[in-house]
Amino acid sequence: MTLTSSIKRDYFYNLVKNGKRADGRKFDEFRNIEIETGFISKAEGSSRVKIGNTQVVAGIKMDIGDPYPDSPEKGVMMTAAELIPLASPDFEAGPPREDAIELARVVDRGIRESEVIGLDKLCIEPGEKVWMVFIDIHIIDFDGNLFDAASLAALAALFNTIVPIERMRPNLERLQEKIPSIKNYLEENPKDYQLPMNEPPISCTSVKFNDVVVLDPSLDEEEIAEVRLTVATDKNGDIRAMQKGLNGSLTIEEIKKVIKASIDNGREIRIKLEKSTGN
Amino acid sequence: MSREKREIVTPSQLLGDTNSSKAGRGTFIEKGKIYSERMGLLNKISDFINVIPLKGRYEPIEKDFVIGIIEEPLSSSWLVDINAPYPALLHTNEVPWDVEFGETDKYLNRGDSIMAKILDVGIEKNIQITLKDQKDHNLYKISGGYITNIEPSKVPRLIGKEGSMITLLKKYTKCRIHVGKNGRIWIKGENEKISKVLQVIKKIETESIYYGLTDRIEGLLKKDANEVQ
Amino acid sequence: MEQEIKLIDDDGKRLDGRKADELREIKIEAGVLHRAEGSCYLEWGNNKVVAAVYGPREAIPRHSQDPLKAIVRARYNMAAFSVDERKRPGPDRRSREISKVISEALEKVIITNKFPRAAIEVNIEVLEAEAGTRCAGLTAAGVALADAGIPMKDIPVACAAGKIGSKDNFGKKIGGNIVLDLGKQEDNFGDADLPIAISPRNGEILLLQMDGHLTVEEFDKALDLAIKGCNIISKLQKEALLQKYQVDVEAY
Numbered sequence: 064m065t066l067t068s069s070i071k072r073d074y075f076y077n078l079v080k081n082g083k084r085a086d087g088r089k090f091d092e093f094r095n096i097e098i099e100t101g102f103i104s105k106a107e108g109s110s111r112v113k114i115g116n117t118q119v120v121a122g123i124k125m126d127i128g129d130p131y132p133d134s135p136e137k138g139v140m141m142t143a144a145e146l147i148p149l150a151s152p153d154f155e156a157g158p159p160r161e162d163a164i165e166l167a168r169v170v171d172r173g174i175r176e177s178e179v180i181g182l183d184k185l186c187i188e189p190g191e192k193v194w195m196v197f198i199d200i201h202i203i204d205f206d207g208n209l210f211d212a213a214s215l216a217a218l219a220a221l222f223n224t225i226v227p228i229e230r231m232r233p234n235l236e237r238l239q240e241k242i243p244s245i246k247n248y249l250e251e252n253p254k255d256y257q258l259p260m261n262e263p264p265i266s267c268t269s270v271k272f273n274d275v276v277v278l279d280p281s282l283d284e285e286e287i288a289e290v291r292l293t294v295a296t297d298k299n300g301d302i303r304a305m306q307k308g309l310n311g312s313l314t315i316e317e318i319k320k321v322i323k324a325s326i327d328n329g330r331e332i333r334i335k336l337e338k339s340t341g342n
Numbered sequence: 343m344s345r346e347k348r349e350i351v352t353p354s355q356l357l358g359d360t361n362s363s364k365a366g367r368g369t370f371i372e373k374g375k376i377y378s379e380r381m382g383l384l385n386k387i388s389d390f391i392n393v394i395p396l397k398g399r400y401e402p403i404e405k406d407f408v409i410g411i412i413e414e415p416l417s418s419s420w421l422v423d424i425n426a427p428y429p430a431l432l433h434t435n436e437v438p439w440d441v442e443f444g445e446t447d448k449y450l451n452r453g454d455s456i457m458a459k460i461l462d463v464g465i466e467k468n469i470q471i472t473l474k475d476q477k478d479h480n481l482y483k484i485s486g487g488y489i490t491n492i493e494p495s496k497v498p499r500l501i502g503k504e505g506s507m508i509t510l511l512k513k514y515t516k517c518r519i520h521v522g523k524n525g526r527i528w529i530k531g532e533n534e535k536i537s538k539v540l541q542v543i544k545k546i547e548t549e550s551i552y553y554g555l556t557d558r559i560e561g562l563l564k565k566d567a568n569e570v571q
Numbered sequence: 572m573e574q575e576i577k578l579i580d581d582d583g584k585r586l587d588g589r590k591a592d593e594l595r596e597i598k599i600e601a602g603v604l605h606r607a608e609g610s611c612y613l614e615w616g617n618n619k620v621v622a623a624v625y626g627p628r629e630a631i632p633r634h635s636q637d638p639l640k641a642i643v644r645a646r647y648n649m650a651a652f653s654v655d656e657r658k659r660p661g662p663d664r665r666s667r668e669i670s671k672v673i674s675e676a677l678e679k680v681i682i683t684n685k686f687p688r689a690a691i692e693v694n695i696e697v698l699e700a701e702a703g704t705r706c707a708g709l710t711a712a713g714v715a716l717a718d719a720g721i722p723m724k725d726i727p728v729a730c731a732a733g734k735i736g737s738k739d740n741f742g743k744k745i746g747g748n749i750v751l752d753l754g755k756q757e758d759n760f761g762d763a764d765l766p767i768a769i770s771p772r773n774g775e776i777l778l779l780q781m782d783g784h785l786t787v788e789e790f791d792k793a794l795d796l797a798i799k800g801c802n803i804i805s806k807l808q809k810e811a812l813l814q815k816y817q818v819d820v821e822a823y
Contacts, residue, residue, distance in 0.1 A: 066423055068411045069453040070528075074488040078533060103699045104617060106652035116605040120698060122652020143660055148646065149623040149694040151606050156646055156694075158661065199651040199660065203621055203696065204604045230655065350816050352809045353717050354725040354772045370682070370724065377772075379682060379722040381812060396816070397609070398720030399627060401685075427627040427641075427689045466638050466687050495720075551816060 072287045076273040086281060091324040093267075093279040096332065098215065098339035100223040108224025108258065110339075112216040115281060116206035118150075121216035122199050123224045123258075127234055130186070130193040138185025138193045142171035144200040144213060151205040165308075170200065170214050173266055173295050173304045180221060181259030187235075188242050194226060196258070207282040210293045210306075214266040215336065222340035224258040264295040264303035265332045267325035276317050278324050292318065294325035298333065348551050349384040350396070353377075357384065357391050368393030382495075383551060396551075400426045400494040400524035402469050406460045407479045409489065409522035410471065412453065415446035422456070425491065425524045428467055436461065436472035438482075455484040457520060457528070479520075487518070487530030490540055492547050494525035499550045500543065507546070507556055514563035515539050538566065578735040578757055579748050585735075585757070591750045594730075594800055599711070599811035601718045607694075609719020611811070613711040616754065617701035619653075622711035623694045624719040630690035640683035645674040645693040647708050653700045669705045676709060676729075676768045676777035682722040691721060702758040706731050709768050709778065714808050718815070726808055727777055729768035730800035732793040734785060735761040749792045751800050765793045771805040774798060 078085060088094070094115030103109035108123035128139060144167035146154045159167070174180060185194035198221070200213045228235075232249070239245045270280040270288035277284060280291075289311030295304035302322065307313070313321075351357065355378045357369060365376045369391055378384075382393035402408070402424065410422040413429055418441075420432045432450075434441040439449055450456065458471040458481055473481045492500060500521055501508045512519055515538050517531030529539050542559060549555055579585050589595070595616030604610035607623035630636045647669040651660050662670070673695070681691060693715065695708035706729035713727040733753040750757065753764055763783025769776055785793065 066411055066413055067453060068455045068489050070455050070484060070487060070489050072453070073486065074536075081533065083533070103619065103652060105655060105699050105701070109652065118604070120650070122650060122698075124652050124657035126657060143651065145650075145660055147648065147694065147696055148625075148692065149604070149607065149621060149696050152625050152628075156662075197651065197657050199657075201650055201696065201698070205606055350813055352726065352812050353723040354770075368722075372724075377724070379724070380720055381717050395720050397718070398722075399608075427686050428629050467689075 067283075067286045071283065075283065075287055079273055079275040079277070084277060085283060090276065091278045091328070093328055093332070094281070096215070096335055098219050098335060100219050100340055106220075107227050108220045108222075110216050110219035110223060112212050112219060114208055114212045114215070114279065116204060117208055117212045118202075118204035119209070119212040119216040120201045120203055121213070121220040122201070123220045124197045124199070125224070125227055125231075126195045126197070127187065127192055127231060127238070128195040130190065135190040136183065136186045136193075138180070138182040138196060140171070140175060140180055140182065140196040140198065142167045142174070142198040142200070142217065144170065144202070146202050146205070146209075150202045154202075154205070166209055166213055167200065169210060169293065169304075169306050170217050171198070173214055173264060174198070174217060174221070177261075177264045177295075177297065177303045179218070179261055179263045181261060184259040185226075187248050188244055191242050192238060192245070196221075196224075205282065207280045207285045208268055210268045211266050211279065214295070215332065218263045219336060219340060221258060222260055222263075222336070225255045226252075226258055228252055228255050262298050263333070263336070264297045265329035265336070266293055266295040266304070267328050267332075268293040269321045269324065271311060271313065271317065276320060278321075278328065292321050294322055296322075296326045296329040300326045348553070350551065351378040351382055351384050351393055353380055357393070362389070364390045366390035366392035368395055395495045397493055398495060400424065402426050402430070402460050402463050402524070404460050404463055406523040408458055408460060408471065408524040409484070409520065409526035409528055410456050410458050410524075411489075412450045412456070414452060415450060417444050417446065420446055420450055422458070422471060424458075424469070424471070425494070425526060426469060428469055430458075430460070430469040430471045432456075432458065432471050432473070436470070436474055438473060450483060455489060455528070457481050457484060457522070484528055487528055488536050488540075490527050490529070490543065492525050492527065492543060494523065496547055496550050497521055497523055497525060499555070500527070500546055502556060507559065510556070510560055510563060511539060511542060514567055578760060579750070583748070585750065585754070587754055589754075591748055592796060592799070594752045594803060595754065597804060597807055599714060599807050601714050601811045601815045607715070607719075609715045609717070609721065611711040611714035611718060613707055613714070615703060615707040615710075616752075617699055618697070618704055618707040619699040620704065620707045620711050621696045621698060622708065622715040624692065624712075624715045624721065625694075626691040626719075627686040627689035627721070630688060635690070636688040639687050641681070641686035641689040641691050643674050643678040643681055643683065643691050643693070645670050645677055645695065645712060647673055647695045647697070647705065649697040649700060649704070653697050669708070672778050672780065673705065673709050673712065676727055677712060677716065679775075679777050680723050680725045680727050680770055681716065682724060685722055691716075702753055702755045703731055703766070705729070706766050706768070710804060710808065714811055717808075717812055725770040725772045726805065727768050728771055728801045728805045728808060729766060729778060730797050730804055731764060731766035732797035732800065733757060733761050733765055734763040734783065734789060734793065747789070749789060749796060751796045763789070763793070765790070765797060767794065767797045767801070769798060769801045771802055
């Protein structure tokens, strides 16, 4: 666990009581966001997102597999996150620990529950074969606010993803022997095409310390945070997902403030996302 | 105004030979030739060839003044983080208080900060520090202000020739500034001024390889002081 | 009968247009990560790797400590999305073997006796893979170590050579070409692959692996070629490190 000096904590507490943050930002201001897509040619989709100095790479791989029994005509999606030791002196090698698991599940839910991926358009043969979308998130530099960086990276990569008909053609042709109707599927979809996507919700995370709530915490701020709240909002300003973390508490007033800041910033981040993926 | 850079060398770069020069710090000798062992600044003094590292952990030397953060209170000592490859040990014998066995956490706890001195560095790099020995520097538990870090190799630059740089900084910002050899710096003063000090320290860190830094920093500080007036 | 892929034509041009002794395009950037003490991003052909160094810091667990010197732990890992068929996250046996041979190569050049009981951790992450990832990884690791200020006797560098195109269209052996820096098809369909790492100052071999079939003469040629490749890349490493310090000083 990172050792933070109590002096640092006191200094931040003081600053924030005087309306200031250590890096000069306003309480509801995000750090600089950079989004780059498509730089990993082997992946069906990829992105690199920077929020301040936090850097996340997301890669999308697709494969053909069996649908879930309770949704025979829908594609399958799976999200994994790795807090690789590259990113911080405190990340250890080994199987994902709770932080990585929580991160992956929160990002996954945000995408799944809002039906961002058009999974119903990823059916190859109902009840038999569907497309599987694997989202792999790699944190490569950790300077606070992994939730937002990871979500944004996953979305940017997904918007950049193509369904790899050409790469998977040999597999599809092989499956034709068992499932003849795949021939029709190939005729209808002879080439690679853009992964069908819907409007994405944008996630914004805030933390509270010394009774003050700030948006997009830097690493220093996360280290002294008492409670964390992530809110994902959509184009209309409606709430699509929420997650509270850490063992502090929030007042209703504070939650309302966080929601408003999330809606406002979500709007701007959505524009950035659209620009970067040419949508 | 000079934008000249000091010469930067890479590890394994050939710097000279033992016939005409002596191998100083940051170098190693192989078959009579002197090579750099790190990324660093070439520094030739008389016939010594030195390489001043641009980066790297603090390597403790006895009598160094350091700023440490308590990692863990043990029964009759504390483990202290001093930004070295190893934590240092502060024994209850080396503090000005009368600490009973098992009562260390009553005096210093995880996250507390102290100004200390390196007492001893053993063969296996077991580091011991002390809060006694107030000869060159007052040593005590710190409170208030802010602690920041720079590369330990840049500490001499921050202090300046005979303390010229640090005196300048203290004068214009009216802050108390203590610079540990381990790259940790404690600043105490008004919040606005602390921000200023942090800004200047960052500038020193980035520009440490250029000549004429002290003048530039003085100019920067003077300009701000004038603006305020 | 399956059509044999012609890896090199009669004019000595390879599938990607390279000549026998030509390297793929390499780009190296030092100090790209904020948290790591030293780091490097490297592109080599379509390979994309990131390396980060932490340490020296006390080795944990305590029983792994060496009272006389630092231990060097390299961890080579491939991202799930780095290859055509998604790779399950986590180290597999291949990654662990590569981690081991890279650790051993790095240990030779790092001045480890300066840091008894400590560990120097090198993390290599392959974001995109296309033949030669262990060479790309080790080369990036060398830059990251220098960037971190770890004392070293040399900056290690790696490169591979191999043999391709030694069968005619009937599968009969007819000779073959020794080429530098195998590309993907060459790695899959070629006859031999020889990745090496050297200490460029004195040419000592730090890493050596070979699979395939080579006569002793062919081996000598391949080794010579790989060493030449290493020396070219060694210059790129040093340029990248010095490049980092071309700081633009803002006018005041």
